[in-house]
Amino acid sequence: MxxxxxxxxxxxxxxxxxxxxxxxxxxxxxxxxxxxxxxxxxxxxxxxxxxxxxxxxxxSYGNAGHMATEQVFPIADASLLKRIPGMLIDPRGPLRLDWRYLPKSAPWLVRLLWNLRPAPYQHSTAGLQALNAASLPAWRELLSSIGQSALLRDEGSLLVHERSETTGELAAVAARMQGQGVPVEPLSREEVRRRAPSLTEAVKGGLFFPDTGHVTDPxxxxxxxxxxxxxxxxxxxxxxxxxxxxxxxxxxxxxxxxxxxxxxxxxxxxxxxxxxxxxxxxxxxxLDTERGYHLMLPRETERLPLAVTSLERRFIMTPMDEGLRLAGTVEFAGLERPARMQRARRLLELAQGLFEQPLSDTDATPWMGFRPSLPDxxxxxxxxxxxxxxxxxxxxxxxxxxxxxxxxxxxxxxxxxxxxxxxxxxxxxxxxxxxxxxxxxxxxxxxxxxxxxxxxxx
CATH class of the missing domain: 3.50.50.60 (FAD/NAD(P)-binding domain)
Known part of the structure; x- marks a missing residue:
């Protein structure tokens, strides 16, 4: 219309x-x-x-644009327990819980933690895997049927790491994904840079997920x-x-x-x-909400050929027709509190360290939206x-x-x-x-x- x-x-x-x-x-x-x-x-x-x-x-307007079929695990795992104090006191962290919202969110968080038990956790993983495995084929068929296949770039995505001490963590991610039937290919530093030449040489290596992709304009x-x-x-x-x-x-x-x-x-x-x-x-x-933020860089349309996630920095960069979208920070603060756009702008700080040449933030625009989340x-x-x-x-x-x-x-x-x-x-x-x-x-x-x-x- x-x-x-x-x-x-x-x-x-x-x-x-x-x-x-x-x-x-x-x-x-x-x-x-x-x-x-x-x-x-x-x-x-x-x-x-x-x-x-x-x-x-x-x-839908401001999502990361990533067809995240590799994300077959629930939004929280056992490590959440030790991260809750940091979520409450660090306003700059990738995962933030507004302490003023804690009384209202407490029942939801309790159910989230209850679902970390082995049986419900495995149940959620199986449910996510089943949907995600069918997702990309369904998108290909749907977009092809309306003549809009160009909106989907199903050429995979990268997860990269920068520190030698996270090599084991990256290998563990690959093993968990493979255990759920998610196709994943380990890449050396040289192989990462062949796929994304603009990334810094500080990148040690990464994982390539061939059965993922991104949309050029959500x-x-x-x-x-x-x-x-x-x-x-x-x-x-x-x-x-x-x-x-x-x-x-x-x-x-x-x-x-x-x-x-x-x-x-x-x-x-x-x-x-x-x-x-x-x-x-x-x-x-x-039902609660993950408040997601992004920062759009309209001068960076050619910086990356595919979506790239940073293991240590915990955010994603997705190339789109209108620029490079930096996304991934999550905040639990409900539907009523005003947006904290500094969270979106901090994504630029995180991204700059991943490139040999500085990113341009000219005309950059921040955004915040509400992701609907259930505790399982x-x-x-x-x-x-x-x-x-x-x-x-x-x-x-x-x-x-x-x-x-x-x-x-x-x-x-x-x-x-x-x-x-x-x-x-x-x-x-x-x-x-x-x-x-x-x-x-x-x-x-x-x-x-x-x-x-x-x-x-x-």
Whole structure:
């Protein structure tokens, strides 16, 4: 949808007459919601997408752009216990916990630590590995289908180290990844510099992850998905959904444009999903937010050919069409506290030491966004409520971009269940269409939904 069209939509405070005829309303127009809108529209549903802002302007706008399929481990491990004091007192650290937010975040942190026990930790790892293994193929197919393959550069990524004493740590990372079936190739200093010649000679070596990649513009990616969804019949409108109720005959939503009743709803509102999920399903999900920061360097479009992560400095650099994006710092401070943009600007200090020639920070722009995080590091991908009318796709923490295409495919697989089809939708009632959906689902290697069920929080 063009900017002018969005502006017109934003100024209209009423729903269009056709909006009440939607088969499904999607709450959230980030990369998850946009990908789901496209997949569901293609399966014949009349889709309405609502968001308080323009598509892709939340966490999807400022993510690192890294297709992080190698990140198959939960966001915390046993080392977190000894790092908590530093998180509370070091405002410059890569992982920060605002002490004023500690009372509110304590229950979430307790559940996070509880999930470090061997059995739940292994369960989370298996769930992440299953989604990530299917993620890049799903993205290739989805982007190819809309003529946007150029947005994805699936040429791998690097993890580099600079100190001799971290050689063992790097080897341990490689061993853990290989243990989970993640392709990884150890590289010497010379091999790292062949792949990224601008890096400093101080780099001792690294790891190459061939089955990863990056997108050249995360915001444009979401816009492309929404445009394709609209071409397939979806509609977008700016509105904030405040509450709702799921009943046997439909889902009533309270929005900033008034009330609307639809046959079903998909909640993909990222870090803002929990209150609506509670209202619609009666389940209180322990959703918190990782506040992620980035610094965009628009004068550095040619500095790197692929995404590079630093083992010691704990951040990532991703080349994009509009410059070099430095990202990776995490802060736990909730949704309300103002951004601390000095955290974004510190990323430049970290990056400078990795290059032979200084980076230019002319016209650099900082950003902060909210990553939706659950304490077991797994998203919720499920359907709930009366007659399965409430679909759920949220809580992907820092893997929302990576897992969006396969999540959309999983959500779309729900329509293959005839009992879920709207009796008023001619497309879904058509037997040939239903057969084609069932065939597509059968032929696609979809992960089991068991690890991602809402019921684990009931």
């Amino acid at each position: 063009s900017q002018s069209q969005h502006s017109k939509t934003s100024s209209d405070t009423r729903f269009c007459s056709g909006d009440s005829e939607a088969d499904i309303l999607i709450v959230g127009a980030g990369v998850i919601g946009a990908a789901c809108a496209l997949e569901l529209s293609r399966r014949g549903l009349k889709v309405l997408v609502l968001d308080r802002d323009e598509p892709g302007m939340g966490a 915001h444009r990616l979401v816009q492309a998905l929404m445009a394709a969804a609209e071409s397939a019949g979806a509609r977008f409108a700016r509105a904030e959904v405040s509450s709702g109720e799921a009943q046997a005959d439909g889902v009533r939503l309270e929005t900033s444009r008034g009330a609307l009743t639809v046959p079903r709803v998909l909640v993909s509102g990222g870090a803002y999903s929990a209150p609506l999920v509670s209202a619609l399903t009666g389940t209180s999900v322990p 590091s797994l998203p919720v991908i499920d359907r709930a409520g009366p007659e399965g009318r409430v679909l759920l796709a949220f809580g992907h923490h820092h893997l929302g971009l990576t897992q969006a295409a396969i999540t959309a495919r999983l959500v779309a697989s729900f329509v293959a269940d005839e009992s879920f089809a709207s009796p008023t939708s001619s497309a879904l009632a058509d037997s040939a269409f239903t057969d084609s959906v069932s065939r597509a689902v059968r032929d696609t290697a979809l992960p089991s939904l068991a690890p991602y069920r809402l019921g684990r929080f009931a």
